[in-house]
Amino acid sequence: MSLSDDWRGWVIYQIYPRSFADSNGDGVGDLPGVMAHLDHVASLGVDAVWLSPFFPSPMKDFGYDVADYCGVDPLFGTLADFDALIARAHGLGLKVIIDQVYCHTSDQHAWFAESRADRTNARADWYVWADAKPDGTPPSNWQSVFGGPAWTWDARRGQYYLHNFLAEQPQLNLDLPVVQDALLAVARFWLDRGVDGFRLDALTFAPHDPALTDNPPAPPGPRSRPFDFQLKLHNQSQPGIVPFVERIRAVTDRYGGRFTVAEVAGDNAVEEQRTLTRGSGRLDTAYGFDFLYAPHLTPKLVAAALGQWPGAPGEGWPAWAFSNHDAPRAVSRWAPESDRAAMAALNLLLLVSLRGTVFLYQGEELGLPQAEVPFDRLVDPEAIANWPKTLGRDGARTPMPWRDAAPWGGFSTVEPWLPVDARHLPLAVAVQETDPQSTLALTRRLVALRRSRPALQTGALRMITDAPDVLVAFERGTGEDRLLCVFNPTGMAVDWVPGPGWTTIESVNDDSGPVLGPYAARILSREGSTSPA
Known part of the structure; x- marks a missing residue:
């Protein structure tokens, strides 16, 4: 059985651990830092915490390139730290949801090291391998999200391997039952440690067309990457995703009261969200990018997004986010700098009023604008590759400001991995704690309003x-x-x-x-x- 229907009205607070709080003075946030500030999260009145990846990783994509699904990267702490965090969160009445990245691993993962060794080993088919075309070019025209072909040649195998993101993120072959079995074992590992659910990253990229059919060109429109020139009909959103999702749900149901949410992007995101959440045997909810990249907040945008979920029987349940670790902060997209505080307040009231589970990104409760990160401090591979055409992700990932007077906003005792924007310091938690008219005080009031009114929850x-x-x-x-x-x-x-x-x-x-x-x-x-x- 799934969670009670209470989850439908949840407010879930997203924590990006690298940027939340540094406990050991290395300039990078960690799990003990998260645990030390869970009182702040609980004070918001939210129901759950979503932790972005903290697993062992070479950090080419900052944790979304997983090298070991069942561990904690030393940068973030230890498994004992994670267990302590779970216990502390549960003691504060907070559920803990963690990312699961099932469509790809790091190229440093032991599975890939074995798979690339030759074509006959036990994991030879665990990733998507294919021969070159007769002229040596890649097997299909598929493009990577981060730019360039979605195929990289590997001389060990004498074949290309698929990667929908970085070349360091080879695509798992989710059509293979044994690969699904291995990933479900990962899910059970974390469920046994007490997690309350999963956010499933980039899930619709998981299966692919085994025939490796070329994608057709997309209609004319805004384009900043080769990826945007195609309709992703064959390297994304294949029918095999539904049976795999049903297997995930069967595992979580055995633990009772566990929550599942998918990130769904693509040309047919809404239909896929409905498919993945339809009935009682799939995921609890899914969210898309209706608001996350929208340049303006308009009545037309809101009506179109909400109108896609009219509440028909068996339709599933939506989820919404205005900001997250992948998108520029909404207050900077939707209002000029002079109106930032006013837009932050409106955004918060709108978010808690929406029909669907909602996500609040760290710093959103403070009204933080998108940080300015100079080119020489950028670390996001997408931002560097597309500079200056896209804002990239670094500006939404800068350190959380805890104290205005402390060096680096109280995030760390040393220079952080990303710079602290000076505009964030007057908005620090310590400053807003003492101001009953602050965005922080408003957040607490509005989350309490949502929890008190059944109409707003469900x-x-x-x-x-x-x-x-x-x-x-x-x-x-x-x-x-x-x-x-x-x-x-x-x-x-x-x-x-x-x-x-x-x-x-x-x-x-x-x-x-x-x-x-x-x-x-x-x-x-x-x-x-x-x-x-």
Whole structure:
């Protein structure tokens, strides 16, 4: 059996361990650093923590190139540190969800070392190998997310191997049952250690077309990478993903009350999210990139994203994130610097109002803008390769500011792996703790509001179509709990008066008059509506 339906209304706090807190003075965050600050996370009122990878890795992609699925990289600590973190989190009432990277490993993984040795060893087929075309070119035209062909020649085997990301991230052959068995054993290893669920990274890249059919060209549109020139019909989103997902769910169900969420990208992400979460034998939820790379927050964007999940029987359940370790922070995408604090407040109220499980990225509770990282400090391979066309991921991964007066924001006692943006220091946790009007105080209040109103946790959602077209407006409701949620994501004031019977119960950037000011938002309750708070 899955978790109770409570998980549908969860707020999950994402921690990127490299950048959360450094406990041993090496400039890199670690698991003891995370554990030392779990009180802060619990104080937000969130339900769970998602930990980005902490496994042994050569760190070519900062942990998403796993060299050992069942260990902790010494950079982050030990298995004993992880066990202590789990115990501390559970003591604070926090669930712990960890990343699982099942579509590829590091090229330093023992499985790949054996697989590449020759074509006859026990793991020869554990990765995707293929002969060159007669002219020596790669087996297909597939392109890597990070640029260039998705194939690298290996002289040991005299074949190409597939990698949808870096060449150092060879693709596992998920069509092979023995590979699935090995990955499910990994899942059981962590479940036995007490984890409460998994975030499944880049899951739709896991299976591939065994015929290695070329991808067709994509229609004209924005393109910054060769990857964008193709429709990913054959190296992504193959039918074999569904039986594997059902096997994952069967394992987690044996442990009871475990949570599963998939990251789903691609040209048909919403349909795939629905497929992977349909019924009771697949994943609990999945999230896409509707908001994560959107350059502007608009009513059209919100209506389109939410409208894809109308609540039909057997449809599955969505999840939402505005920012994470892969995307530029939303406040910097959606508002000018002068309006950052106001947009941060609106974003928080919108996020907790959405129908679906929601993710809050570390620093989002402080209203952190995207950090500025000079070219000579970049470490993200995608950012370096595409400079200056893409912002890259480093600006969302800079150290968490704990204290404004301490060197490097209290993150470490030495120069961190990424620089601390000076604009982050006045927004440090210690500064905001003493300010009842801070973004941090607002986060705690809004998470508490979501937890107190069934309508916000699991209620139905109906878009309001007669509001001014610059506003985002929808109703949430379940049982007798009825709420009206209205947001002005623009820098202009907008005339708006609710219908009779509505009373404001929460607002940001607003004086509750007949005008919604710039970046103002309100949650209103219908007269006669009840709240368990």
